[in-house]
Amino acid sequence: MKINLNVNGVTFPVDIEPDRSLSGVLRNEIGLTGTKEGCDDCECGACMVLLDGHPVNSCSYLAVQTDGRQVTTVEGLADADGLAPLQQAMLDAGGVQCGFCTPGMLMSATALLSENPEPTVEEIRIGLSGNLCRCTGYAKIIEAVGSDAPST
Amino acid sequence: MQFVIAETLEHALELMASGSRPIAGGTDLVVGARQGKEPLPDALVAIDRLGVLASIDGGTGEDGEIVIGACVSHATIAGHGDIIDLVPGLADGSSLVGSPATRHVGTIGGNIMNASPAMDTGAPLLAAGAAVEVASTRGSRLLAVADLWLGPGQTSVDSDELCVAVHIPRPGPRTSSAYVRLEYRRTMEIAVVGAGAQVSLSDDGSVASASVALTAVAPVIIAVQGLSEVVGLQPGEAARTVARLASEQSRPISDLRASDRYRRHTVGVMASRAVLAACRRAAGEEIAVPVNRSEGIGAGYPGDAVANTTADGVEL
């Protein structure tokens, strides 16, 4: 099935089987491996991408359903000028350890902050609750997302 | 596999008439296939772009009925002013579903038609006396949710019928609802057990009428019977009675998540809490959605006392 997959502002015409997951197509056909796969049941959130600005578990979303929509992956966060403030905040706070959950965590946080630029700690906790991290105990991730709120 | 994005509702119904299965967020369908529970169907019709299925009518019609399109997401329901005002129990349920991502792509239609006995929107809908509107090329019909679920994954709807909307009768004055579930973690849970209650209060604060439905204690969501017993009781006494009835009437299984004995006990606790929260809301008290995180078992930490400090104890 031929679709136009728009990822990070670039349109990729791809011809794929309709049962392919979005994460699989991103990683293999499009060549963007920043999106990770960590579980079989939508529990870990490592595969999180944005679809028209909202978070979606790309491992369990059919790639063909994104035809004509805007997909944003972790590779789309930084621009030519450098890291996005949220990326920098994650590094500054120490919110990155092994880094495997980081792309998904960044995408959920990006979605949260675009809807709610000054989230409370509780709102951060709920907003990122679909992303498991085994390294950090989440403390420095909460700090990073809180500190990225524009008011501070 | 064949995959078609429906252009109109009629288009979707035609494809379903020829054997396609509907997909919206795909949260149950695709995850189920990944887990090897059931392979994806041979033909899918995507209905998530049909605007006609994506709106909420908060009771503007003559009968004041609340109508929620089948493709309305849990996130939308959980944050919708009319739903929070009129049927907060449903907002409680939707706001507990999965993760933010699941709530954004997961739809109410998908949730109820998946017919899991652990679904979080089922008990509030049953307690509210809701009906589903299903359509096919043969026409459309309304079906009470009480008559919808036959067993885990089984409904009384034909395979060519598409759920297009949920209809909820407008609750009367001094009436409100709540949904409480037992969850081991504060988020990302599937109900171990749960209970939805809708209560109307008399002027003296006693219960005028109540309906209560239970999650994950039977093959389907079940309604608690014999609630005339609580009419006239003050909320506390009513909640205790409902707890007893809920425990007595539940038919839980033992599995990995809990034993039947524990489920039987805790569903009573959940039912009692749901009744109390519904009573307080009916009396005009504002309890934030979801009840679990503001009042229930999911509360009692960072939400209140320590919410304004970072994990290092530093004031934000």
Place this chain on the structure above:
Amino acid sequence: MQQGSGTTKFVRADGPDKVTGSGRYAADMVLPGMLFAAFRYAEVSHARIVELDVEAARSMPGVLAVLTDDDVPDVRYGAGVADRTLFARGVVRFEGEVVAAVAATTPEAARSAADAIVFEYEELPAIVDVEQAIEPVSPLVHAGWEDYEASTERGHNVASYSSITLGDTDTALAAAHTVVTSRYVADASHAVPIEPRAVLAQWEGDKVTIWSSTQVPFDAQAGVCETLEMPANRVRVVVPHLGGGFGGKCGFHFEAHVAALARAARRPVKLVFTRREEFTAPDRRREGMVIELTSGLDADGRIVARTGEVLIDCGAYIADGAFFPQVASMHIAGPYSIPNVSIEASLVYTNHQPSGSVRAPTAPQGCWAVESHTDELAETVGLDPVEFRRLNAVREGATGPSGQVYGPIGLLDCIDAAVASASYGTDLAADEAVGVAVGWWPTFAVPSGAYVKINGDGSGQIITGAQECGTGSVMTLCQLAAEEVGLNPEDFQLVYQDTAAGPWDMGATGSQTLVNNGRAVVAASQQIADALKKLAADQLEASPDDIELLEGQARVVGTPAASIAIGELAAIAAGGELLLGHGSGPPPVAPEISATCVGDQGMAAWVAPQFSCHAIRVKVDRDTGVVRVLSVAAAHDSGTIINPMGAQGQVHGGVLMGIGQALSEGTVYDDRGNQMNPGLLEYKLQTIADAPPISIDFVGVAAPDGGPRGSKGIAEAPNVATAAAIANGIAKVVGARLTQLPMKPERVWEASSGAAEAGGR
């Protein structure tokens, strides 16, 4: 290049890779002509293989290789006991045992072929209960165990036995004022790194390169060399970015299977695990334990004697568990001065998935048991639990339960700090309480090596055998090197986790990287510092002894005007004798002990022991048994802290893992030994919404026998006392002891309602 700007902020050299998605993990790697691997697993816990026929699978489209035990060298391997083969031989002993492996052109083709292998078996009784397994009448997991090569003390279904004996417990218990006996059972659990493992192998001529998500590349290399009978210099193991480990990716696992497939198929082959495979197939699971212990107290509440018996569920193969009995015994003894000790522990074979080192193996369970017991002891003699611990805890000059006499240590400081941070003793709501527990863990002193070079432009490069699993410990090496040679951490980049490039290192295991590889990097950097000082002395006409290296400059001490940029010295060196350093440095020597140890594995004499005290406030919903952790005060003596941000990250992560182990993480088996919850839906990690605020105190007692500047390990210690402290908090609220881990809501409710019925609340 700006050098020496004076910043000391910790900057992860791998940070930009990880936040932009450009960093590659093993599953991200692609090679031309690459095939995909799939395994056929036993899917039965104990069975005799009747038929294994791969012919149909071999002839399927796209299949280039199918391997079984017949296709690899006849090698039996295993540390302590050689009980393992790459592929099942005659008998399968756990559900995740690899029976056959396939390489095919697509993952789907490989899976189909693996499924098409004919595997018929006759089921044998599954041995799943450690207490029954050690009975002489129990069937054996390994029928021919007596013929295995082994260096452990063994017995009937016992892979490794050890005991620690000090003084005379019989006499002391008979004379004790009070004697208390307890029994605790811990369920198995899992490491659950978020990255499921992946392995990619490519042969060029007679050499193989293996990219693997392993915490221990040199172990993986050694395993491949042993099982495929190859010399070390033809097996190169490279670890791309590693997505966490927590012990789950320690040990030699599937590198040889994939290398053998790639050799047979004459193509690169990649294996990527699903989450289910990550749960069931590796020799890595946190061991279930059955713990019985008895303590005798004198009239003042001093512990005068302790006996204990520990059974540890080994699973089907020993993996790296040979030392588990001894380290478990130390935890059952606890960080207390007890003059009479007699503890026996056995690692018991069962038909469960093998156990292996997961973040402080045996310690959180052992600590949970002993610290629950400690609160029982305190209650028996009417002492506050904290006072009881202060009375009995080891301190400088004290003799511990293995007869080791301690130098400067900070356990008492930890207790003071944690109870102060937790406001211990203040009034709380009836459903809340603060539980307190102390823990300990050794520092592993082992060999390690590193090279350091300064390039002609003044930039630095560290080439190390050390492995970064996310903790940041390898990243911290830049800080150590920079300080030795007067540069900034950012001036260094790293070549790491490549067995062909770096000297031997034990890997990201045992919290050892900074202690041992740090020592190596400091030694290597000192050689460069000496060379720089000589170069500077020539340029500045001074003695090398008078040169200091600071802020990117070589300066004459006391004459700041006489200075030269290190970059200039590097340029001079580039035209002459290059700036190269190499280092290892002798590991600290193990301390003397006076206990008698049968089956000694070197785990009763602890170099630079780490101590901790956790005080944790819990809230218990007594109607449902749901426990929420409200806040954690964690105090640690991990010696001098070199990288505070990294160390805090270890405490945060270790504590949260401990909360999971306490409340929600437990592997459930059916009665035939199969895991019932090998997935993240039913095996519940703590989410961000569950994560409580954690306050951290590092008490900072420099260790004379530690790593650089008196540092100790830190990665495992925060996991040790967490479940124990939570248990003590729960017991206070519900008025009863939870005797099984994890303390799931239903178990708490059972204990709570039992206590309520007994009027004990």
